Amino acid sequence: QVQVVESGGDLVQAGGSLRLACTASGLYGLIYNLAWFRQAPGKEREGVSCIRANGVTSYYTDSVKGRFIISRVNAKNTAYLQMNGLQPEDTAMYYCAANVGTCSGLSTDFRYWGQGTQVTVSS
16 A cells, blocks of 8 residues: 655745655555645645656756755655745645656646645745
8 A cells, every 4th residue: 555644844934944754655666756746725736846766856846946955765765845945925735746657747647645744934
């Protein structure tokens, strides 16, 4: 059974930083990508970043380039999203997803999802 679990969401002031973590289990023997998505109230789910199994980052949405950094530690089956310079518009539920295939910002490319972790940025 595949499980994806996120952690690290919190309330932070504008300009602050947070690091989210995502641990995937049950993908034994598979080479899988890990991605972060976010969804703000009333908005569609948006791809934030994706990292391949070999650690190569293949996607950042424009609004986070230069502020967010995705990384992964395969030995821990874990990906991280370091978020710096947070702004109120970054407020959203952040989801981690895993797939075997295309590392992209499209939610339809991903089969396995976590329950999300809330990030709230106050002005």
